[in-house]
Amino acid sequence: MSKKTSTLAESKEQPGAASAKSTDARLAPINARLTPEAKIELHRKMVRIRRFEERSLRAYQAKKIGGFLHLYIGQEAVAVGSCSLMGPNDHVITAYRDHGHAIAVGMELNPLMAELYGKATGCSKGKGGSMHYFDPSRNFWGGHGIVGGQIPLGVGLAYGVKYKGLKGAAMAFMGDGAVNQGAVHEAYNLASLWKLPVVFVIENNGYSMGTSQARSSAGELAKRAEGYDMPWGQCNGHDVYEVRACMDKHLTLAREKNQPSTVEIDTYRYRGHSVADPDNTYRTKAEIEEYRKTKDPIEVFQRQLLSEGVLTEALIEKIDAEARAEAENSAEFAEASPFPTPDDIQKDVYWESDNPAGRKSEGRLFFD
Amino acid sequence: MPVITYREAIRHALAEEIERDSNVVVMGEEVAQFNGAYKVTEGLLAKYGPQRIVDTPISEAGFIGMGIGASMLGVRPVMELMFWSFYSVAFDQILNNAANVRYMSGGLINCPIVIRGPANGGTNVGATHSHTPENVLANHPGVKVVVPATPYDAKGLLKAAIRDNDPVFFLENTILYGEKGEVPTEEYVIPLGKSDVKRVGTDLTIVTYGRCVLHSLAAAAILEKEHDISVEIIDLRSIRPLDIDPVLASVAKTHRVLIVEEQKPFCSVGTQLAYMIQREAFDELDGPIHRLATIDAPAIYSPPVETEQLPNPQRVLKAALAALA
Numbered sequence: 001m002s003k004k005t006s007t008l009a010e011s012k013e014q015p016g017a018a019s020a021k022s023t024d025a026r027l028a029p030i031n032a033r034l035t036p037e038a039k040i041e042l043h044r045k046m047v048r049i050r051r052f053e054e055r056s057l058r059a060y061q062a063k064k065i066g067g068f069l070h071l072y073i074g075q076e077a078v079a080v081g082s083c084s085l086m087g088p089n090d091h092v093i094t095a096y097r098d099h100g101h102a103i104a105v106g107m108e109l110n111p112l113m114a115e116l117y118g119k120a121t122g123c124s125k126g127k128g129g130s131m132h133y134f135d136p137s138r139n140f141w142g143g144h145g146i147v148g149g150q151i152p153l154g155v156g157l158a159y160g161v162k163y164k165g166l167k168g169a170a171m172a173f174m175g176d177g178a179v180n181q182g183a184v185h186e187a188y189n190l191a192s193l194w195k196l197p198v199v200f201v202i203e204n205n206g207y208s209m210g211t212s213q214a215r216s217s218a219g220e221l222a223k224r225a226e227g228y229d230m231p232w233g234q235c236n237g238h239d240v241y242e243v244r245a246c247m248d249k250h251l252t253l254a255r256e257k258n259q260p261s262t263v264e265i266d267t268y269r270y271r272g273h274s275v276a277d278p279d280n281t282y283r284t285k286a287e288i289e290e291y292r293k294t295k296d297p298i299e300v301f302q303r304q305l306l307s308e309g310v311l312t313e314a315l316i317e318k319i320d321a322e323a324r325a326e327a328e329n330s331a332e333f334a335e336a337s338p339f340p341t342p343d344d345i346q347k348d349v350y351w352e353s354d355n356p357a358g359r360k361s362e363g364r365l366f367f368d
Numbered sequence: 369m370p371v372i373t374y375r376e377a378i379r380h381a382l383a384e385e386i387e388r389d390s391n392v393v394v395m396g397e398e399v400a401q402f403n404g405a406y407k408v409t410e411g412l413l414a415k416y417g418p419q420r421i422v423d424t425p426i427s428e429a430g431f432i433g434m435g436i437g438a439s440m441l442g443v444r445p446v447m448e449l450m451f452w453s454f455y456s457v458a459f460d461q462i463l464n465n466a467a468n469v470r471y472m473s474g475g476l477i478n479c480p481i482v483i484r485g486p487a488n489g490g491t492n493v494g495a496t497h498s499h500t501p502e503n504v505l506a507n508h509p510g511v512k513v514v515v516p517a518t519p520y521d522a523k524g525l526l527k528a529a530i531r532d533n534d535p536v537f538f539l540e541n542t543i544l545y546g547e548k549g550e551v552p553t554e555e556y557v558i559p560l561g562k563s564d565v566k567r568v569g570t571d572l573t574i575v576t577y578g579r580c581v582l583h584s585l586a587a588a589a590i591l592e593k594e595h596d597i598s599v600e601i602i603d604l605r606s607i608r609p610l611d612i613d614p615v616l617a618s619v620a621k622t623h624r625v626l627i628v629e630e631q632k633p634f635c636s637v638g639t640q641l642a643y644m645i646q647r648e649a650f651d652e653l654d655g656p657i658h659r660l661a662t663i664d665a666p667a668i669y670s671p672p673v674e675t676e677q678l679p680n681p682q683r684v685l686k687a688a689l690a691a692l693a
Contacts, residue, residue, distance in 0.1 A: 093437075125474035134473035141440060142473070149460050152430050156437020163393070163419075163443055183460070186430025193425065348475035349509050351533035360528065363561025363609035366509065367640070 021242065026304070028245035030085070036310045040319070042084055042240050043305060046076040046298050047323045049103045055327035056099070056116055060275055064335070065116045069130050071271040072100035077297035078203050078265050079104040081243025082171055085251055086139065089168025091157040093141040093150050095175055096131035097203075097269075105140045107133070113330035119337035126340045127348060147208075148174060148181030151200065155187045158198035162258060169197040169254035171247075176264075177208025179221045188228040188262070197254035199247065200225070200262040203237065209273040210282040222264035230261050237267035238295040241304070268295065369552050375545040377519035378408050378484075381526035382446065384555065386416050389444060392530060395422040395431060396448025396485075405450045406486065406545055428454050432483065433461040436535075439481040440469065446530060452487030452539055453499040466535040467510040482529045484538035487515075488579060488630060489667045489678050491542055498667035500578075500630050503637045505537045506608040512536045512560055513607040517581035519549035521605055524558030532560065541579050561609030565618075569600035572692055573618040575641055576628040577604040580679050584628050587684035597692065607637055615641070616649045623654040626691040628679050633661040658691035660684060 025031060034042075053071045060069045072079070075097075083092060083104035094101045102112055107123060115122030116130055123133055133143040141157060144150035154172025161168040178184055179202060191198050208216050225232035231253065235246035246263060253259040268291045272279035305311035346366055352359045353366070372380070385392050394409060400423040403410040413421040424431040428449065435445035449455060455462055462483065469477050489498035506513040512534055516522040522540065529536035566581055567588055574584045581603045588599035600618050604611065619625055625645055627638040642657045663677045676683075 091441075123474065124472055124476075127474050128472040132472040134469075134476055136440070136473070136476050141437070141477070142469070144465070146460055146464055149433070149464060152433020152461060153437035153440070153465060155430070156434040156439070156443075157441060158437075159434055160438040160441030160443050163438065164441070183429045183433060186425075186427040187433065189425060189427060190430050190434055346509075348471050348473075350512075351470065351478050354475055355533075358533075360557075361512070361532070361560035361562075361606075361609050363563075363606060363611035365561075365609045367610075367644075 021236070022239055025239060025241040025245040028241070028248070030244050030248040031241050039305055039310050040315070042080055043298070043301055043311065044319050044323070045080045045104055046240070046301065047319055048109070048326060049076045049080070049100045050298060051320070051323040051327040052103060052109050052112065052330065053099055055331050056113065057271075057275055059116065059331055065130070066118060067129050068096070068274040068276065069116070070097040070274050071269065072097050074270040074291065074296070075203060075205060075237065075267040076100055077240040077243050077301065078201075078237045078267050081240040082201060082247045085244060085247055087168060089161055089166040090251070091139040091141060091161070091168065091170040092173070093154040093157060093170065094143065094173035095147065095150055095178065096143070096145050097175065098131065098133050098143040101173065102133040102135065102140060102143070105135065105138045107135050107138065107140070109326055109330035110333040114334040114337050117334035117337070118339060119334055120340040120344065121333070121337040125344065125348065148178035148184045150174070151178065151184045151187040155191045155196055155198055158191065158196040158254070158260070159194070161197055167255050169199060169251050171199050171201055171251070173201045173203060175208060176202055176204040176206065176213055176221055177211070177216065178202070179224060180217060188225065188230065191260035192228040192230045195258040196260055197258050198260045199250040199254050200260070201247075202262065202264040203267050204264050205267050205269045207273070207282065210277070212282060222262045225262035231259065232262040232264070234264045234266065237265035238297050238300050240297060240301050369550040371548050372519055372551050373545065374519045374522050374540070374547050374549070375406065375408050377523035377551050378526055378540065379410065379412065380551070381523045381530070382409065382412060383415070385527055385530040386412070386420050391442060391444045392446060393420055393422060393443060394446045394448070395424055395435060397424055397426055397450050399423060399448050404448075406542055408545070409448070428458040429461055432458040433465065435481050436461055436466045436469070436479055439479050440477050444480050444530060446482045446484060449483060449485035451497050452485050452501055453497045455501055463505070463508050467508040470534070471510055478533050479535045480533050482536045482538055484526070485540060486542040486545075487539040488541040488543060489662065490674060492669055492671045492674055494669045495666035500539070502539055502607050503631055503635060506637065510535070512609065513539070514560060514605065515539045515578040515607060516605060517544070517578055517603055519547065519551050521558060521564065521603075523551055524556050525560065525605060527557045528560050531557070536560070539578070544579055547582070558605070561606045561611050563611035563614050564603045564605055565600065565614065566603045567599060567601040569598035569622065571598045571622055572600070572624045572626060572688055573615070573622045574599055574601045574626050574628055574684070574688070575604065575615050576601065577607065578630060580628045580630055583679050583681050583684050586681035587688060590681070590685055591688055595689070597688070599688065612644055612648070615645065619645060619649045620652045623652055624691055625653070625657045626688055627657065627659040628684055628687070629659070629661050630678055631661050633659070633664050636661055655691070658687060660687035
C-alpha cells in the first residue's frame with residue numbers, strides 16, 4: 001500500500017526515505033532547541049514507562065493485580081513525544097492503554113502501581129484500576145475503558161479551552177480500532193464544524209485486539225479526516241523526534257488557529273492486547289522480534305543520543321538501574337499499602353455526598 | 369402571582385442561570401436558530417447570542433460527550449435532548465462517562481452537566497419516541513434524576529440542577545409544556561430530592577411524579593365527590609435523590625398505597641418504591657401496595673388506544689378503588 005504521508009507535510013516524503021526523515025525530524029526546530037538534559041529526560045521517561053510496565057507484568061503474573069492489564073510496551077515514544085510538548089493549557093485524554101500517557105504527563109509511579117494493586121493509595125484510590133488513571137492536576141483526563149468513548153470528551157476539553165478564551169489544545173488519543181466507532185466520527189464532525197483546538201491521535205499498533213488493520217478497517221485510517229475537512233498526517237512512532245516534530249505541527253494548528261486535525265502514528269505493541277490474551281493467534285513471534293530488533297523506540301532513541309554524544313553507555317546503565325529501582329520501589333509501596341475498606345465503596349460517587357457541608361439536595365442518594 | 373406555562377418556566381430558569389453564571393451554556397438540536405423543537409428555548413439566541421445558545425448537529429453521542437468533557441473543565445453545559453428517547457444513542461456517554469468519571473477518578477473529577485428534554489408517551493409518536501427512562505437512569509449511582517410536574521417545580525428544580533456539581537438528568541414532558549401554573553417573579557430554587565404533598569388526604573396515599581400527578585389529582589377530585597374518599601398525593605419530583613420519608617409518614621396516616629407512574633412495570637421506579645415502603649412501613653400497611661403503570665408493551669401508535677395504554681384519570685380512579693377494596 002502506498003501511503004500519502006500527510007496533508008500537512010511541507011515536503012512530500014518518498015517511500016523508503018525513513019532515515020532522511022529521521023534527520024529532518026532531529027533538525028526540526030522543536031527538536032533542535034532541546035537541551036541535552038531535555039533529551040535525556042525523554043529517554044528516561046520511556047525507560048521508566050517500560051520498567052514500570054515490566055514490573056507490573058510480573059505483579060500481574062503473581063496475581064497481585066486483578067482484571068486486565070493492557071501494556072504499552074513498544075509504544076512509549078508516542079506518549080512521551082506527544083506529552084513532552086504540553087503547555088499549561090494543553091490537555092490529554094486516552095483509552096485504556098493508559099500507563100504510558102500517565103507517566104508521560106508526570107504522574108509518579110507509586111500511586112500508579114498502587115492503583116493496579118487496588119490499593120487506597122492508588123491514583124484513583126483503587127476505584128479505577130489499570131484502565132482508569134486520571135490526574136486533572138496534570139491535565140490528564142483518563143484512562144477510558146470503552147473503545148472510542150473518550151474521543152467526544154476530548155472534543156469537550158477543546159471546547160472548554162476555547163470557551164474560556166485560553167490558548168491551548170486537547171490531544172485525544174485512541175487506538176487504530178477506535179476509528180470504526182461512531183462516537184469518533186461524531187467527535188470529528190463537531191471538532192471540525194466548530195473549529196475546536198483538538199488533535200486526534202491514532203496510535204496505530206496494527207491490531208484492534210486480535211484483528212489486524214487489514215481485517216478491520218477500510219482504507220487509510222487518518223485519511224478519514226478528509227471527509228470532515230480536517231488536515232491529517234502520519235508519522236513514525238518508533239522515533240521520538242519524529243513524533244515530536246509531527247505533533248508539534250498539529251498542536252500548533254490547534255493552538256494558533258483552532259484547527260483540529262488527525263495524526264496516525266505507526267507504532268507496535270510487543271505484548272498481547274491485554275496480558276491475559278493469547279498472542280499467537282493473529283501474528284507471528286518473528287514479527288514481534290523484527291520490531292524489537294529494528295524499531296524499538298527506546299533502542300532507536302538511545303542509538304541516536306549516543307551518536308549525538310548526549311548519552312553514554314554508563315549513563316544509559318545508570319538511567320536504567322534507576323528506573324528499575326523506582327519500579328521495584330513502586331511495587332513495594334503498592335504491596336505495603338492498605339486496600340480501601342468497604343466503607344470507601346460509597347465515597348467519591350457524588351460530589352454532594354462527599355461534601356456534606358455543601359450539600360443542597362435532600363433525600364436519599366444511596367439505596368440498599 | 370403570574371401564571372405562566374411549564375415551557376416558559378423552564379425558559380425562565382435557563383435565562384436566569386445564563387445571566388447568573390458565565391459558565392452556563394445551552395446546547396442541543398434546534399435550540400438556537402429554530403427556537404427549540406418545542407419552543408422551550410424560544411428567544412434565548414436573540415437575547416444571549418451564539419456563544420451561550422448553541423445549535424448542535426443531530427449527533428447525540430458526540431455533543432453529549434462533548435458536554436461531559438467540557439463540564440470536567442468547569443463549563444456548565446445544559447444539553448437539550450429533543451426527546452429523552454434519544455438517550456439510547458448516547459448511552460455510553462451518559463451512563464459510562466458522566467455517571468462514572470467521578471468515581472473512577474477517586475473523586476478528582478466532577479461532571480456538572482445537565483441533560484434535559486421531554487420523556488413521555490401520549491403524543492402518538494410510536495415506540496421509538498415514547499421512552500420514559502428515569503428508572504434506567506436512576507439505576508446508575510453518580511447521577512441525579514428529576515421529573516417535574518408543574519411550572520413552579522420545573523423552574524425551581526432546573527435552577528437547582530444547573531447549580532449542582534453532579535450530573536443531573538431532567539425529564540420534562542411535551543404534554544405538560546402548555547400547562548399553566550403560578551410562578552413567582554422573585555427568585556427561588558427547589559432543592560433536588562424534596563417531594564411535595566400535592567393534595568392532603570386521609571384514606572389513600574398516591575405516590576407519583578411527572579404528568580401522573582395531574583392524572584392523580586383529577587382522579588382524586590372524582591373520588592372525593594363521587595365516593596367520599598380522601599386521597600393524599602405525594603409528588604416525588606426527584607427520583608434520585610429520593611425523598612421517601614414523607615411517603616412513609618403518609619402511609620402511617622392512610623395505611624393504603626397506590627403508586628402511579630408512566631413507566632413500563634418491570635423494574636420501574638414504582639418497583640423500588642414498593643420495596644422501600646414494604647421494608648420500612650410494613651406494619652402500617654392495611655393491604656398490599658398497588659401500582660398503576662403503563663400497559664406492558666412498546667408504546668402503541670393508535671391515538672385513542674395509546675391513551676388507554678398510559679395512566680389516565682379513569683385508570684387511576686379504578687386502581688384507587690381497587691387499592692381500597
